[in-house]
Structures are given as C-alpha cells and as structure tokens.
Amino acid sequence: MKRTLLNLKIALGSLGNFKLRTALAVLGVFFGTLSLVVVGNLSDSLALKTEQEIANLGNNLIIVVSGQIHRYGPNTPLISRATNLTLGDAEAIAISLPAAARVSPSGFKAFPVRRGNTVLKAIAVNGVTPDFSEVRNFEIAEGSPITEEDDRLQRKVALIGRTTAEKLFGEENPVGKTILIWRVPCQIIGVMAEKGADIAGNDQDNQLFIPLKTFLRNFVNLENVNIIYVQAASVEAIDPLRGEIEALLRVRHGIRKDMKDDFSVVDLKEVTALKSQAMDLISVLGRIAAAASFLIGALGILSIMILIVNERRVEIGIRRAVGSRKRDIILQFLMESSFISVSGGAIGMAAGLLMSLAIARVLGYPSSISVRGLLTAFAASVASGILAGIYPSLKATTIHPVDIIRSKG
C-alpha cells in the first residue's frame, strides 16, 4: 500500500514533465468511457421506454388484425379495410387456446358526433367488449364501465375520451348526458382516464367506446370485427400463443399451405422496432467512437510511458540495485499506465452519467443507469491502460543497473 502510494507520487511527479501528452491521453480515454456510458445508458433507457409503451397498449398483448399489414413502424396505422375477422374467430381463440387469458374483439369506424350545436366531424367510435379496459389498459376515470348486459341488450351507451369530452362539454361533466353519434343517440356513462398518444402518435383520448354488439347492429350492420385483442396468460406465453392463433385462424379461414394469411398477428416489438433500429445505429456509432477514442488514448499512454521509462532509467536502475525484481518493475509501470487511463475513465464515467441523464430528460425517456455499460467502460479503460503499458514496462526491465552506473559514473 505504502509502496503503491509512493510509486504513484513519483509517477505523478514524472508525468508533470509531459503535461500536454498526459492530458491528450487522458482525454482519449475520457471520450471512450463517456461514449460507452452514454450509449449503454441510452440503450437501457430506450428499452425501458419501449417496454412502457408496450405495457401501455396492454399487458402481454397480441393484436390480430384483418388483412395483411405490409409495413411496420411508428407511423403505420393498425388499420385494415379487409373484413374477414369475425366474432366467431374471437370466440374460437377464447375457447380453444388456454394461453389466451382474455379475448376482446373490437370494431371501429369514424362517425360524426353531435351535442347541441357542436358537431365533431369524425371521431373514432370503437365497439368494445366489457373487458377491453383490462386488455388494452384503458381506465375509466369517472362513471361506470360497459357491462355484459349493455352489450347483450345492445344498449346505446358510450364511454368518452378526455379530449372528445372537452370538445363537446368543456368544463361540464358529461356523465349522464346524451350525444348523437352518427344518427344514434347515446347516453354517456363514463369518462376515460387520460392516456396520451399511442406509438403511432394518435391521440387515444379523442375517441368513443360503445358496446360491440351495439356497434355492429346499429352502426355498421356487420358481423365482422377489425381487430381481436388477445391478452396472453404470461409474457412467456406470448410467442407460442401467436403461433397458435395463426394456426387456428388459418384453419378457420380455410387457408391452404401455399396461401398467405388474410389476417396479421402484430408483434408489438416490431411496431417499436424502427425506434430501436435508430438506437441500434447510435449504439454502433457510439461504440465505434468509443473504440477509436480508446485507441487514441492507449496510443497516447503508450507514447507517454515510453518517454517516462526513458526519463526514469536511473530510477529503474536504482530500484533494481536496491532489490526490486523484474516483475516489481513491470507491475509498477502497468499500474502507472492504468492509473493514467483509469483517471480518464473515472471522469468519463461521471461525465457520461450526467450526460445520459440529461439526454434522457430531453428526449422524455425514463432515465436508466446501465451497470453493464459502466462496468464495460471501466474495464475498457483499465484494459487500455494495461495494454498500453505492456510494451513500455517490459522495456523497463531491460534497463540494468550496471548500464546506468557505467553511463553516469
């Protein structure tokens, strides 16, 4: 311990002669750890954000859409004009697939909505089953939910989104009031809790929910639904259940092996994939930048250590004369070189933490500290110091006290 402290002090004294070079080398390692920490933390933040977004859609949610969806991404609406999903399909999933905990078929269409003189031209009207609020994570803030009875009796009742309510009622409480949806008067029985925009950027608070049977009989006069929301029993059940749903629907729709599905089972991870791809690119670029910085840092340390070993030939000779072994010398210079890099790494880690917290705040992401990122950054700074120190410290062991004494008398 005492030896380490003394050696460190001597090293610092010697580094003082190469201030600029030392600063450059430290800076290289600094930027390397900085980028690793920032990239690590932001990837974690994004993963958290994606998880939150998916959970916001509904826990363990699988979405079955009629027709094919060809393009995924943040701006792909999950809407299809095809009309080949039926209530029967939903029932079949619910009855024959045990991994499907809840099944909530849904239809939707835009209709004009009126209250007194206020007319909203096109509001999304959703026909939903009573358990849609659990499946899709929609909470009712005020009033009462849609019941089985409402659905069975095709009651003309509606749950109203916060935005729509404000447009129609302003400050007034909408519960108990009647509005005209298309040409059907409906009584508002509840107001939805605020949910914000979905992944596609649509305002989820600007819509109406009515019982599915009411929707099918009185609004679209169809047997078809647009979407079947399926809640899997667990996270692990999601992937196998997707396959089971696909197989079941292919049989029910009479799709032969060589034919394409006439429905799509949406993978929510794919929906958020585009954002992740952008982040992946940033991660890769960040890691390349980190690698380049570490390389510069390591080369800087290498050149300093060569200078230092050369400057301290006498010191090395004397240390050998008073009894240091070669491995003591190697250890000493490896510690010095990793000290240079770790000091850069420590500042880089601190700065990286602050910077990633700031970036997460600006992007509105949940801030996350990636322990793995920090450990990687720390390991990389130690490793670059040690690697850069190997050659100079081996060179130091070739210095022999006899040569020192001979050259200086």
Next chain:
Amino acid sequence: MTPLCLMEDVRKTFRMGDDAVEVLKGIDLAVAPGEFAAIMGTSGSGKSTLMNLIGCLDVPTSGRYLLAGREVLGLQDDDLSELRNAHIGFVFQSFYLLPYATVLENVLLPTLYRESAKDHAEDHAIELLRLVGLEARMRFRPNRLSGGEQQRAAICRALMNDPELLLADEPTGQLDSRTAAEIMNLLAKMNERGKTVIVVTHDPAIAAYAKRIIRIRDGVIVDEQAD
C-alpha cells in the same frame, strides 16, 4: 572466520558483437566480515566491474563467487535481487536519489522490495537520517540538498535494510575534499559499527581511510596491503 565474500578465479568477459573483451582475468579475493577495504587502480583497470560482481549487480563469466556462503553463479535474476536487497547497500558517485521523492522516501526505497517490511521502517529511516544530521531535511526533495547531504542520504538508503556489506564506487568523486572527508568518516563510523565496507577509488587520500588496499591492474589483483 568464514569470508563474507569469497572469489576464486573470477573472470568477466564482455561481448560486443563479435569482439569479446576479458576485463577481469582471474580474481582471487576474500573479504572477511567487518573489513574496510579500498579497491584501487587506474581508469579502465576493472574496479567497477569487480565491484558490480561483488554487489551481485552482474554475474561472473566463470569462476566461483560465494556471498554470505551462497553461490552466486547460476542464480536467477530474482534471487540476485533478493541477495542485493538483504545483504548489500550501494553508494554511487552520482548519489542517484529519486528526484520526485522526498529524502525520507528515498531512504525507505529498499524496504519497498522487502517481503518482511518492518512496521517501524520509517522510524528506522528517521533514526538513520538523524545519525547523518539530515533529520531536518527529510521532507525535502533531493535537489534542495547539497552534494554532501545527498551522499549522506544515499548512505542512509544503503543502510536501510541493515546489510552486512556496504559497497561504494567512487563515493566522493563529485565532492570537494572537505565534504569527501566527511563522507569517508561516516563510512568509517559504519565500519566501526560492524559493517563490512568496500570503497572503489583512485584517490590515495580516500584509500587511506581503509584498513586494507586491493590494487588491481589490467584485470588482475597485483598487490595487497593491510595496515
């Protein structure tokens, strides 16, 4: 009494490319514990080479060398380090104190490589510095010390691990005659306290402090005289 150093037909050849120069040509030498010897000879006669062999900084090309009863020839580098650390203290013409360490830290240097580093090493170092009158300067860096003071600090460093043998190669070569006398008195004092001291010099006035003079010419010991 068994000698501290025993050399029999020690030869040292330096190889430089294809040339081989035999610098020591068969040295027979025995130094008993407690002796104070001076090695004298003209420049290039091989004094420093002999000194380096005695101090285990280098190994003979052939011959036999026993230090404290241990055969040196054939020892590994690590074993030589250990031998130097435990048995030998070096004093050089150019002092060779580490510039970025304090005087006290310089004196402590040999303890860094001692497996059984003593807890009271620092007390011992301060005691040595007091002995040579440098107690007040122990927190200074060496460059603030005069030549004589630096050499006194270097002697403290050489004494730090309590070696049996003190080797000094031209210890007064960079000092004026008054300071040189101080240093030689100090070495004589250490000899009185039981250290075996060997000094290399070509100055007869310095050699006069020793009780035995070993003359070397052209790689062989030509003349021995003891007071």
